[in-house]
Amino acid sequence: MRRISVLGATGSIGCSTLDLIGRDSGAFRVVALTGGRNIARLADQARRHRAEIAVTAHDECLPDLRAALSGSGIEAAAGQAALIEAADRPADWTMSAIVGIAGLAPGLQALRQGKTLALANKESLVCAGPLLMATARAHGADVLPVDSEHSGIFQALAGQDAGAAERVVITASGGALRDWPQERLAHATVEEAGRHPNWDMGQRITIDSATLFNKAMELIETHEYFGIPPDRIEAVIHPESIVHAIVGFRDGGLLAHLGPADMRHAIGYALHWPARGDVPVERLDFARLGALTFRAPDEGRWPALRLARQVMQAGGLSGAVFNGAKEAALDAFIARRIGFSDMARVVEAAMDALSGSTAVAHNAVPDLENVRRADQLARQAAERSMAALA
Ligand SMILES: NC(=O)C1=CN([C@@H]2O[C@H](COP(=O)(O)OP(=O)(O)OC[C@H]3O[C@@H](n4cnc5c(N)ncnc54)[C@H](OP(=O)(O)O)[C@@H]3O)[C@@H](O)[C@H]2O)C=CC1
Ligand SMILES: CC(=O)[C@@H](O)[C@H](O)COP(=O)(O)O
Ligand SMILES: [Mn+2]
DSSP: EEEEETTTTSSSSHHHHHHHTTTTTGGGEEEEEEESOOHHHHHHHHTTTTEEOOOOOOGGGHHHHHHHHTOOOOOOEEEEEHHHHHHSSSSEEEEEEEOOOOHHHHHHHHHTTTTEEEOOOOOHHHHHHHHHHHHHHHHHHHEEOOOHHHHHHHHTTTSOOGGGEEEEEEOOOTTTTSSSSSGGGGGGHEOOOOHHOOOOOOHHHHHHHHHHHHHHHHHHHHHHHHOOOOGGGGEEETTOOEEEEEETTTTTEEEEEOSOOOHHHHHHHHHHHTOOOOOOOOOOOOOHHOOOOOBOTTTTTHHHHHHHHHHHHHTHHHHHHHHHHHHHHHHHHHSSSSOOOOHHHHHHHHHHHHTTTTTTTOOOOOOOOHHHHHHHHHHHHHHHHHHHHO
């Protein structure tokens, strides 16, 4: 029986992961489930999947979690140290699905077990790609990409080294505001930006999809995970979200990954890897789909893509700065402190402010402390830029 832990169990990816595990419960034993503030869901998941331990990231939520688990025999714990301890409990396969840089330290801890980390938390690669991959190598752990595009690239490569790829294309739906006139974007609300045309995901990634910060992060993620040079990585707008990634080879042939907009296909692939297992996603009917369309992204409309190219060029801790500023700007947009179009301005201003900083220019593999420092500096720079907007 494979031992499974899910970090970020109460979120969109966490729920889809547990859905697959629950359909084949005889094959898996659930070790640790972690969540944030959704205590009712975390306790329900822990009971249903007979987890060893349930952990909330927030100390103040512990009394509620204990109450919700009373009589179940399931351990309850809270706080950052408990999250790390949960990630350290022996498991054969761990899903990393906490949102944001908060997922980095638990993911690194899980890698130190030398088993398999299914990586949905793209921020880990954006902020600390070299650290994450070096940690996996040092401990003999496998990192399997779960982001749909990266799962698609991984599958299209079919075990070949990424050096075999002449080009890699990842697709972008264009997000909730794809067809809005550009002058309206500045006035988009949290609700409007948070309605994805195709995927059902958490609020933060859905808004990142509308700014194309999600795609910007995915360009960096492709570079960091596969080691593909930036000039071989492209993003293309594909409103149908059916083709997720395309890998082109030196003979001009291309292999694409297609699937419905249901993350269970990417999660299921990582869960059953290296074999293939049954996954209950809708089967595509091409005659009904009719056409699949593609067009170039407008970098004037979506500056995030240009910023991602700057990050890949600069290397070092610039990814941590980019992500920290983006998280701060997104928090401020959700809190209605800044407008939709301000988010990219704030990130660019923070990147510019820190571009010459010695704390960010880092040539060796950064450690977690360096990454956290760059993240903090970026959040402070973003706050200064937002204060200047007011
Ligand atoms: N959703 C999707 O389809 C896809 C998601 N991803 C990536 O996967 C990750 C998860 O996304 P998604 O599932 O949509 O996100 P959700 O917001 O739906 O879920 C996030 C999870 O993280 C927990 N969490 C939030 N903040 C913290 C924190 N500070 N410390 C510890 N745990 C925390 C939440 O707990 P609670 O809700 O209980 O507060 C929840 O369990 C992201 O990195 C995202 O970019 C990648 C590809 C597709
Ligand atoms: C499902 C998934 O992988 C998301 O990251 C998806 O890519 C979001 O859609 P966008 O193409 O709109 O960014
Ligand atoms: Mn994706």
